[in-house]
Amino acid sequence: MKTHKGVTALLRAAERERRCAIGENRALYHALRRRTKSLEVTSPYPNLFADAAYWESLNPEERSLHVIRALARLHPKWIFAGLSAACVYGYQHGYSLHDGSVFIACEHGRNAADASKLRRLYIRTDILRYTCNGIPVTSPAQTLLDCAAYPFANALAIYDSAFRTPYAKPEEVRARMLRVNCDESAVTRLLRHADSRSENGGESFARGRMIELGFAVPALQVEFDNPDNHRMPYRVDFCWKLSDGRVIIAEFDGTAKYRDGSNKNRASIQAKLDYERRREHHLKEAGVTAIVHLFYEDVTVDDRLRSKLLSSGVPYLR
Incomplete structure (x- = not known):
């Protein structure tokens, strides 16, 4: 569709202000509506508009x-x-x-x-x-x-x-x-x-799902000694210290940490893997008896979350 200078200026001004454009007069409104039909512009709410490609880039x-x-x-x-x-x-x-x-x-x-x-x-x-x-x-x-x-x-x-x-x-x-x-x-x-103390929404959601399913409420952000740097202890997302001496921790990661081996950042990924292995070794030396890794896909599916926590020994109260 032919470029409309008024529409373009209106959309760019709205983007700079991090808002939708408003059909401010009859001519601009109809020009914007025509562009929604050609999918150049989207209208998420009556009389509000945004460039389709720009809108797609937003979460x-x-x-x-x-x-x-x-x-x-x-x-x-x-x-x-x-x-x-x-x-x-x-x-x-x-x-x-x-x-x-x-x-x-x-x-x-x-x-x-x-x-x-x-x-x-x-x-x-x-x-x-x-x-x-x-x-x-x-x-x-x-x-x-x-x-x-x-x-x-x-x-x-x-x-x-x-x-x-x-x-x-x-x-x-x-x-x-x-x-x-x-x-x-x-x-x-x-x-x-x-x-x-919950550090982000993903960890809060994971804890909420544990509570919904009937598991014991974990302690948050528990610290363990880091032999490599005593001034920077390891902090774990969730921890259960049981009366029989067992210490269970769970770590939540809302996105996959590691890509495939063809990734151009393979060296840094390997360094992260090495760090995680060393961290887990130190945690077990500090008395941790079980470590469970939780991903978003785990916490959204009852059976997957229940199975992972039960197999690690997390107390089930139901």
């Missing part, structure tokens, strides 16, 4: 933030809530939670004119307006209450991440829970298990 969280930033310009009175607010705050979470929906806080239900992807989260009273990165959002406490609606392991990652910041506090979540409608049992369970 699901970045796409959500592009939509949120544009909608914040179009609707300055909206207060973003739930997963949308969690994205703005930067709380870690699984990309699988994104389905294109946008969440806002409201004192009433859905309007007939609402876009199909707009989700209004009803808050009975006292919708507090916070601002993060220039975007109106619900308070950290309210955001966590709303996110408790997700499956436990997914929500736990959000709670762990939030409590690593100075702005989200468990006591504020508990106080807010008493004032608004929410799933109190889900929130209480999440607060009981949330742990800011």
Whole structure:
């Protein structure tokens, strides 16, 4: 399709601001719509647009933030809530939670004119307006209450991440829970298990899955001596120290660490392999009796995760 200077300028300006472009007038809107039909442009939300190749380069969280930033310009009175607010705050979470929906806080239900992807989260009273990165959002406490609606392991990652910041506090979540409608049992369970020592969302999700399946809750980031450098001890993701003297550790890796031998970085990969072997040798010398390596594919499948943990001797409480 013939280049349209106005469309090109609009899309590039939006990309610089990390948001979607807005069909600002009738002519530009129809020019953008024509390009969505030719697949040059994508429209993730009514009247919002992005270059198709640029959009493809974004991960699901970045796409959500592009939509949120544009909608914040179009609707300055909206207060973003739930997963949308969690994205703005930067709380870690699984990309699988994104389905294109946008969440806002409201004192009433859905309007007939609402876009199909707009989700209004009803808050009975006292919708507090916070601002993060220039975007109106619900308070950290309210955001966590709303996110408790997700499956436990997914929500736990959000709670762990939030409590690593100075702005989200468990006591504020508990106080807010008493004032608004929410799933109190889900929130209480999440607060009981949330742990800011978890280093990333993947580890939090893996721990949540262990708890869901009925395994003993592991200690996090336990340190073991590193004979090669006593000032830099080894830290393990998960550890169980049992009464009979056994010490079991689990390490989570959300992506495959090693590529095939044809990789141009083969030397560095070999160095990593050598380091991992030496690390495991030192851990066993320090009293570790079993080491289990968990990958994302393991923790998402009940039977695989259960089998790996049981075969390593992790206590099963059910």
